[in-house]
Amino acid sequence: MKLLTHNLLSSHVRGVGPRGFPLRLQATEVRINPVEFNPDFVARMIPKVEWAGLLEAADTLHLVEVPKEPIEGYEHDEKFLRKMHHVLLEVDVLEGTLQCPESGRLFPISRGIPNMLLSDEETET
């Protein structure tokens, strides 16, 4: 699971709503996967990122030097873009858990795949 993917995930436990984001990440196995750098692509991702969630995740993984926010003119700042490329696309969480910040519900990550299935009772409206 890449951090860009993690940034999109939100808990869907009943009643939690927007308070289900971001999912608290805990990783026991992480791998760095080199991905070809495409500055244009990364630049287009930046506005879509929920920065607070990204910072929190990066922090738990002890990733260094993640910018606190997108800097002015980031589209042309290669250094910035390369850093973001690495954080968003090259860090791969293989084993760990995701936790709903509101309900505490744990979702396992196994072989890079989060299992977000809820039981019928948890989703009953």
Added chain:
Amino acid sequence: ITAMDSNHQSNYKLNKTEKKFLRKQIKARHTLLRHEGIETVSYATQSLVVANGGLGNGVSRNQLLPVLETCGPVDALLMPPNKPYSFVSYKTAEESKKAYVTLNGKEIVDDLGQKIILYFNFVEKAQWKELGLQALPPGLMVVEEIISSEDEKMLLESINWTEDTGNQNVQKSLKHRRVKHFGYEFHYENNNVDRGKPLPGGLPDICDSILEKWLKEGHIKHKPDQLTVNQYEPGHGELHDIFDSSLCFCLSFKVVMDFKHPDGITVPVMLPRRSLLVMTGESRYLWTHGITPRKFDTVQASKGHKSGIITSDVGDLTLSKRGIRTSFTFRKVRQTPCNCSYPLVCDSQMKATPPSFPESKREASQLEQEYVHRVYEEIAGHFSSTRHTPWPHVVEFLKALPRGSLVADVGCGNGKYLGINKELYMIGCDRSQSLVDICRERHFQAFVCDALAVPIRGGACDACVSIAVIHHFATAERRVAALQELVRLLRPGGKALVYVWAMEQEYNKKKSKYLRENRMSQGKEEEGSSDTPGPELLVEQVPDTGHKEPACQMPSISDFQEGGRNSREVTNSKLPVHTNRTSFHSQDVLVPWHLKGNPGKDKPAEPFGPGGSHDPSPVFHRFYHVFREGELEAACQTLSNVRVLRSYYDQGNWCVILEK
């Protein structure tokens, strides 16, 4: 050439009878080509196809041969089993031309005294494609001369067929058949016995001693405690389900029993008199068996009364008339729950009742669990191997999206679409862990979740796709809820593409690929879309006696579960099982999936591989609600914040592009 014009001028006018004959001959030609792939030629060759002169329509070798020999010595006469035609080769074209001219339209009489008209056409070569070595269904054994003639006589005499009303050993007199039960009564309606209610008296003494002998000789492992005796008049077969007998033997006459595999392959097995048929393992649980109601069986002309597979050497087949047949079917009633390794075809292990149309959210969820989720987990590998070609219009949609779009594929399956456009960031999700595993192997981003509760923050996606997913939801509410979820994921202005299976598999007079790819090996004998019964005459006889042999009546899983075609009329009605590659008759259906053992192998065109072995495969049923025209659009329009941009039909699917 026609039979008429060998000596006539080209402007000869045909009279009414001749015209009619010509019509029928041409019809025979077309039927042979269309249904059997047999090409006839208009120039004289040494070989002819004889329409209406086949084992399949009651014509035997020793009737046809003398007729053919009136035109010269016959080099070869090939009579394929169950086919209403044969091939004859003469040594010279001169002789075959003579046959063509003089025998065309010839009336002969079959063994039952029916009049038959033969139609001849030239063929390039008289040959019949061998299907390769046919092996006995795995686990099947035929032991010949299992009892002596004296024992046979005693056994037959031991059954007292006179009515004893209100007595043990329930006896029933059915049309053309008599049945008697010992030990427990076997109920054909639900293929079951009442374990708690044994019949007093047990098995007849003589049966008991014979069974002891077989136990000692190692033919059987356990001693049966239930016996059903059936006596049939010729022309009447028996319908077996796949769970009952493990032992069965024939008395008083030989007969051919057909074993049918869910893939549609049929293996005919000859059972001589006094032989024992033992069915274990796959032959018992996966293959259905039955004796087709026929007055004649196709047997080998040379082998006489030996047992085994009826040869595929069509030069050596003829018909054998049936007599009265008595069968003794022994069963051992299970006292413990069944734990066979075929849970999805096992009566005990399946739900007590066949699935029906869901009445509540809970039932819907359970139905989906049983008939969608569990199935995909089992078939994931095979399923994935058959899902490799992305549909062009979906590709088009994805490629048209702006660079850097965030796209969710809800119900991504094996990730077919996740790598189509490298300029997008696509994440897939699916309910099946096994399928998501496959996505991961391909290095895609994917996770497991339910399409009704997608754990992606609202408004995060520039686009979504949901291809062949929503039709798995069992109620209209759930289908709309799935659409709602898709829309929730979109940012304002974001687009979603949805594909669902259409009820209308033929649209604008064109058949979908699904219908067109109807291979021979698909079980045509199952509740087929066509109404033509099995072996029948190619061209109508004159007069039409209306005598047609019924199609091979194989009860299969579909028979077992089918509640009838008009299931919607009744509440809590059973879900019908669909026949693959045919039109849909109902919107809510169970669609079979035949799991192949090696997902990497190509789908075989012939039922049997070169080794003669075959992977028997279980059948899984998946629930679908197929959509009618306009239904998907209407469902989208119930959502408050969407606009339908495009609505179209694509290869058997209804499709919608909507915008938030």
